[in-house]
Amino acid sequence: MDKEIKLFVIELKKYRGKIPKQALKTIRGQALSGDLVGARKGLEKWGKS
Numbered sequence: 001m002d003k004e005i006k007l008f009v010i011e012l013k014k015y016r017g018k019i020p021k022q023a024l025k026t027i028r029g030q031a032l033s034g035d036l037v038g039a040r041k042g043l044e045k046w047g048k049s
Contacts, residue, residue, distance in 0.1 A: 005031050008039065019046045 008031050012024060019027075023046060030039035 001032075005034075005036060008036060012043070015043070015046070 009028060012028055012031075015024060023042070027039045027042045027046075030036075030042065
C-alpha cells in the first residue's frame with residue numbers, strides 16, 4: 001500500500017462521529033482502491049456541509 005494512501009486512511013479517523021459511517025466506508029474504499037483524488041473530493045464535500 002502506498003504511503004500516501006495510508007496517511008489518508010489515518011486522517012479519515014478524525015472524522016468519526018462527524019460523517020455518517022457509510023460515507024466514511026465509501027471514502028476509505030475509494031482510497032484503498034487507488035482513487036485518492038475521488039476520495040479527497042468526497043471528504044471535502046462532507047467537510048463543507
